[in-house]
Structures are given as C-alpha cells and as structure tokens.
Amino acid sequence: MWALALLVSIWTGQGLSVERYERKTISYVGFVWRATLQARRMTDEQAGMLLEALKRRIVDEMPRFDYEPLPPALTERFVEEAGAEDSLSVEEVGEVLTETVAPTIVRILDMKKEMKAKGLVSEEERRSFVVRKAKELGITAEHLEKVMNSAYLFLPVVTGYERKVKEEKEKKTVSYSLRGGLAWFHLRADGGMEPLKVVEAHGRGLAEPDSTYKWMGRKLKGDEYAFLRAADWMAKNLAVRTAELEEFRLKGEVVDAGWSWVEFNLGKAEGLFVDQRFRVFEDYEEGGKVRRAKKGFFFVRQVGDRISRGKVIIGSYEPGMYVREFPRIGIDLVPRFYLAPLMVKTDVLSYAGKKGELKLSGDTLSVPSLELALQANSARYTGIPQSFLTVGLYFGLAPVKDAKLKLGDEEKKAVGLCIGGYLGVMKKYYIKRLAFVGEVRYQLHRLTFTRSFKEEQELSYSQEERLLSLCGGLEVALREDLNFGICAGYTVGKGDGWTEKWSQKVKGEEREETYKFTGPEVDRRGAFFGLHLVYSPPTL
Structure with a gap:
C-alpha cells in the first residue's frame, strides 16, 4: 500500500x-466581540458560554488544526477602538482587527525573519532574543513563540441576539436566536496580514424556563439551556462553514x-x-x-x-x-408524500359526548399525508456506517363517510385531520448509487374532527393512539447531497378511546371542558406507501 x-x-x-x-496552525482571539447594540444585550456569562461552544466545535472537534490563543495584551486596543462604535458588521469588525491586532502580529513575524537573518542557531541565543522582544511588546515569551508559529487567526463575532418569552395558556417558553460569525485572517510568510473570509451562521434554542434540563452532565434551568442550545447550534454551523473554506x-x-x-x-x-x-x-x-x-x-x-x-x-x-x-451538517431533511391506512369501525351512527354529538359511518381510507422528517447521522459517534436517528411530523386529511358534529340545534359536516409524529432508528446500505433502507418507528397518531359553532363555541372529537411501524425502501443518489426514494411499510395499532373538547370565548375569557368516552374503533393497521427526497444541507 x-x-x-x-x-x-x-x-x-x-x-x-x-x-x-497541509496542516494549519490557528490562533484565535479569546473573547466574543458583541458588535451591535442588539448583540450587547448578551451578558458576559452568556458570551463565555458561546466562546466555550466555539472552542468545542471549532477547536476540539476539528483535529485538522493546531490551535494557539492570542494573549489578551494583543487584543486590548482592538476592544477599546471597536467598543467606541455603536454598530459594526462582521466585515467592519474585521477591518478594525486588521488595523489594531495585525501590526503587532506583523512585528512578531518580522522578528522571526530577523532571527533567521542573524543566524541565531543555539537555543540559548534564540531564547534570549525571544525574551527581549517579548518584553518590548508587553507579552510573555511563551505567547510570542506561539504567535510566531501561527498562520491564521479568527475572531468570534456576534451581530444578532434576541430573547423571547411566550406564554400560551398554561405553557411558558423561552427562546434565544443568535447570529454572528468568525472573521478569518491569514498571516502571510512575508509578514503581511490579509483578511481571508468571514463565515456567518445562526443558532436557535427553545426551552421551558421553569423546567430542568441535562446538558453535558450538568443540570440547568430552561433559560440557560435554551441559550446553550442556540450557542451550540451556531458553533456547529460555523464549523461546517469553516471546513468549506478552500484553505481549510x-x-x-x-x-x-x-x-x-x-x-x-x-x-x-x-x-x-x-x-x-x-x-x-x-x-x-x-x-x-x-x-x-x-x-x-x-x-x-x-x-x-x-x-x-x-x-x-x-x-x-x-x-x-x-x-x-464536501462538508455537511450531518442532519438530512426529508419531505415525503405517502398514503396511510385508516379504518373506522362502528355499528352506531351517533356518539354522545358531554356537550355535543359525533356522527359518522364505518369507512376504510388511504389517507394522503405529507411528512417532514429529520435524519441525524450517528455514524460519527457509533462507527456504524449509514446509521441514523430519525424524527418526523406529518398530517393528512381523512374524509370519513358521513362525519358530522352536532352542538345544540346546529349540525355541521366535518373532515378528519390526521396529525402525528414519530421517533425512529434507520440503517442504509449502498450499492453504488442504490441504497437499501430499513427503519423502525415509534409513532403518536391523532384523528381529530373540529368545527366552530355560534356564540364563539368550538367542538372537537379526537382519538389518539401510539403505534409501531416497520418501513423499508429504496433510494437513488442523484448527487452528493440529494437522494430520491420510495418507501413501503406496515403499521400496527388501534384504539377506541375518544376525547371531546368544548371551548367558548365569553367577554375575552375562554371556558373549556373535556370529556373522555368510548367511541368508534380507529384501526391504523395496514400497509403504507410513499415517495420522498433526502436533502443534506451544509447548515441548519
């Protein structure tokens, strides 16, 4: 070999x-620059969290580089001058960095050439020279040597920061949205420093503020967890954008x-x-x-x-x-159209709830459905090629025969809405362009009939069931980031437990009542068939 x-x-x-x-040595500015008024809403603690996420995704998880941080003494002037501006774009921040940090780095590189010209061969001569020049620059000899061996540097920048809190009924959520990038610079062999590229990305995190979550072995409150999710997602996207740079x-x-x-x-x-x-x-x-x-x-x-x-x-x-x-984020987007089995079994034409009445006849349907799934490649962590964790959401329309809802003296026709989601595991095996696919899913499926009535009343009847599905398929690789596929499978699960939900708005206040009863059996057992695309995006 x-x-x-x-x-x-x-x-x-x-x-x-x-x-x-060729392996690159990287320096980085060890702080996050908040470049706009909006970004300066971020606390120092949150900036530290973001920096840790960037170090983990860019430094620890990209072994193609050797890394050395820039000493704070080199960045003080940059912080001072950039801080005088109310708002800066990522490109403008790069310009300030070039004006402030670059000259010192260029002087360090000039020293490297001076050492060579003077023929400082012995370790003692070299060390004495480095210590003397480091004192002139106000940094340690150790830091000076690290910068001398660097070829590239990046500055983490945040240009967008938003925190939102939403309260809907009894549920409260907090979300963070971040936008920013890495301003990359190249330290040339001739002592010059040139802007290389600005890579930008975003991140978003969502959680319930009063809940407790686990993050890398720690227990966190929802607010901190939501921010860390946003920071980690932004850092993950920036790692892909960095890998796309021609130099890297x-x-x-x-x-x-x-x-x-x-x-x-x-x-x-x-x-x-x-x-x-x-x-x-x-x-x-x-x-x-x-x-x-x-x-x-x-x-x-x-x-x-x-x-x-x-x-x-x-x-x-x-x-x-x-x-x-060909860098990708490792999570595929899968839009799918499929026909799902649904059978309604009943010997009674009407089921009375506490407030209203559900009327329908027995029917057998193939429900046209749309699905959006995410397939997260787990091979990097498991070592098993083409192994995935999957999650999906779907909905479809079920025009069940003679379906009607009655409330008081009003009776209205209704069309069933099938909604649900699933978690699954998947394995693919390729023979050239052709991939054989197998998947197991644990699903939650709900059939709902809903109508609005006079006096701002709303009535719905829902039947919800947990299902197990086995799915197989074939895919053809059309290009590096796009597959076309067909799938078929079988679903197991049925139930007859229904929930009636009635609500009414009275003077701005909403009244609500629920009632559970045994109704028509909904049988979801049977085969399903579908068509889909698999797109592998660079970032999400």
Missing part, C-alpha cells in the same frame, strides 16, 4: 500536480480504487470520521489549458492513520485523482 502511494506521488509529480491538505478544506488523492471502494491519503490526523463525504475530481489538459472534471463522490468507511478507505457512491476512480471534502 505504501509502495503504491509512493508510486502515485512520483507519477503525479511528473504530470499535473495533485492537491494535498481537506484535500488528498486517490492511492488505490476498485468498483465499490477507494483508498486515499488522509486519516486520523486530519480528523476523518465515518460517513464523511468527499468529492473526487480529475484534472486534464484540453487545448493547452488545464481543466477539472468532477468524477463522483464517496463516504468514508474506515479511518486509518494515514490511508483511509471509502465506499464509492457515484463514479469510478483511478490513482492520482483528487479527493476534496
């Missing part, structure tokens, strides 16, 4: 050059390949993980110009120290082709 990799390197060295990711995108080359597998020269040092996506390219000459053609993509299957193995989904590859990371 190593001999083959060496031969590939020699071969490509004689022809077109092959890209290879993982790149390598194919060293060996077969019909369904590929081996390439990236590994544990770059932080590869199972199911990470890579696209494959080939350069070729045409008309005296070098052009690039996309050959397909693959998922990482086995991560080695230096050589890793992937499963080919689209294309066929040869040694010497490029591999380039």
Whole structure:
C-alpha cells in the first residue's frame, strides 16, 4: 500500500500536480466581540458560554488544526477602538482587527525573519532574543513563540441576539436566536496580514424556563439551556462553514480504487470520521489549458492513520485523482408524500359526548399525508456506517363517510385531520448509487374532527393512539447531497378511546371542558406507501 502511494506521488509529480491538505496552525482571539447594540444585550456569562461552544466545535472537534490563543495584551486596543462604535458588521469588525491586532502580529513575524537573518542557531541565543522582544511588546515569551508559529487567526463575532418569552395558556417558553460569525485572517510568510473570509451562521434554542434540563452532565434551568442550545447550534454551523473554506478544506488523492471502494491519503490526523463525504475530481489538459472534471463522490468507511478507505457512491476512480471534502451538517431533511391506512369501525351512527354529538359511518381510507422528517447521522459517534436517528411530523386529511358534529340545534359536516409524529432508528446500505433502507418507528397518531359553532363555541372529537411501524425502501443518489426514494411499510395499532373538547370565548375569557368516552374503533393497521427526497444541507 505504501509502495503504491509512493508510486502515485512520483507519477503525479511528473504530470499535473495533485492537491494535498497541509496542516494549519490557528490562533484565535479569546473573547466574543458583541458588535451591535442588539448583540450587547448578551451578558458576559452568556458570551463565555458561546466562546466555550466555539472552542468545542471549532477547536476540539476539528483535529485538522493546531490551535494557539492570542494573549489578551494583543487584543486590548482592538476592544477599546471597536467598543467606541455603536454598530459594526462582521466585515467592519474585521477591518478594525486588521488595523489594531495585525501590526503587532506583523512585528512578531518580522522578528522571526530577523532571527533567521542573524543566524541565531543555539537555543540559548534564540531564547534570549525571544525574551527581549517579548518584553518590548508587553507579552510573555511563551505567547510570542506561539504567535510566531501561527498562520491564521479568527475572531468570534456576534451581530444578532434576541430573547423571547411566550406564554400560551398554561405553557411558558423561552427562546434565544443568535447570529454572528468568525472573521478569518491569514498571516502571510512575508509578514503581511490579509483578511481571508468571514463565515456567518445562526443558532436557535427553545426551552421551558421553569423546567430542568441535562446538558453535558450538568443540570440547568430552561433559560440557560435554551441559550446553550442556540450557542451550540451556531458553533456547529460555523464549523461546517469553516471546513468549506478552500484553505481549510481537506484535500488528498486517490492511492488505490476498485468498483465499490477507494483508498486515499488522509486519516486520523486530519480528523476523518465515518460517513464523511468527499468529492473526487480529475484534472486534464484540453487545448493547452488545464481543466477539472468532477468524477463522483464517496463516504468514508474506515479511518486509518494515514490511508483511509471509502465506499464509492457515484463514479469510478483511478490513482492520482483528487479527493476534496464536501462538508455537511450531518442532519438530512426529508419531505415525503405517502398514503396511510385508516379504518373506522362502528355499528352506531351517533356518539354522545358531554356537550355535543359525533356522527359518522364505518369507512376504510388511504389517507394522503405529507411528512417532514429529520435524519441525524450517528455514524460519527457509533462507527456504524449509514446509521441514523430519525424524527418526523406529518398530517393528512381523512374524509370519513358521513362525519358530522352536532352542538345544540346546529349540525355541521366535518373532515378528519390526521396529525402525528414519530421517533425512529434507520440503517442504509449502498450499492453504488442504490441504497437499501430499513427503519423502525415509534409513532403518536391523532384523528381529530373540529368545527366552530355560534356564540364563539368550538367542538372537537379526537382519538389518539401510539403505534409501531416497520418501513423499508429504496433510494437513488442523484448527487452528493440529494437522494430520491420510495418507501413501503406496515403499521400496527388501534384504539377506541375518544376525547371531546368544548371551548367558548365569553367577554375575552375562554371556558373549556373535556370529556373522555368510548367511541368508534380507529384501526391504523395496514400497509403504507410513499415517495420522498433526502436533502443534506451544509447548515441548519
């Protein structure tokens, strides 16, 4: 294997050059800059929480980098000058950073060149020089050496901050919405510092303020938990946006390949993980110009120290082709249309509640339904390729035969509404573009009939049941981030427990009564069929 990799390197060295990711050393400003009046509503404690989330997602979970924080002495002038402005965009913050922090860093890089020019060979001479120059800059010798070895730096910035509290009936929720980014800068070898890119993202968190939640082994109140969720989501999105930058995108080359597998020269040092996506390219000459053609993509299957193995989904590859990371958030969006079974069994045409009356006949339906699901890839944590945790919400219309609601002397026709959700586990197995899918779901399904009546009254009848579903399907990979699929499955569950709910608004106040009774049996057993798309977004 190593001999083959060496031969590939020699071969490509004689022809077109092959890209290879070179490990980067990163410095970062160890505080969160709140760049607008809105962002300055964020407390110092919350800023610290956000910084910890960024460190966890950008520093700890991206082993492709070596990290060194900038000492506070280098950032004091930046904080002072930027703080004099009422509102700054991420780009404007980057300009202030260039004016304030960059000159000191450039001086440090100049010292590195001066050391080389003076020929300071011995460790004693070098150390003496570093200590003297560090005193001139007002920082420690240790910090000076760390900055000298850095090539890039980023500044965390917050431009949007919003906290909302909602109270609906007896339920109270608190939500946080954050927006901001990372301003990246490149420290060039010639001592110059240039803006590289501003990556931006958002995050949102929601919780009940009076509830207690668990977060990384700690128990938190709802308000703090909601903020941490928003901060963590923003940091996760920023990690993907950082990986998309050309300077930081993982790149390598194919060293060996077969019909369904590929081996390439990236590994544990770059932080590869199972199911990470890579696209494959080939350069070729045409008309005296070098052009690039996309050959397909693959998922990482086995991560080695230096050589890793992937499963080919689209294309066929040869040694010497490029591999380039295709960063995704790891959560797929799945819109689906399907037909679900529903049977209403009754020998009685009318069921009396406490306030009103439900009338309907027995009927068998295939309910047209729409579903939106999220599929969270768990392979990075379990090591099991193409394994997912799934969650979905759905609704459909059920025009049950002769369905009517009666309240007092009013009687109105009603159409059933099927709503529900599920949690599940899923496994996929690919053979090139074709994926075989299996899923188990635990569902909550509700059939509801609702109508409004005179004097601002509303009457509804609902039957709710917990279900178990088994689902199988086939998907075709259309491109790196989009699949088309068909699915079929079988659902188990039935029940006859109904709830009548009556409400009325009187002088701005709402009165409400509920009543439970045994009604017509709703049988959801049977097969369902559907069509869906699977989209893998870069961020959410």
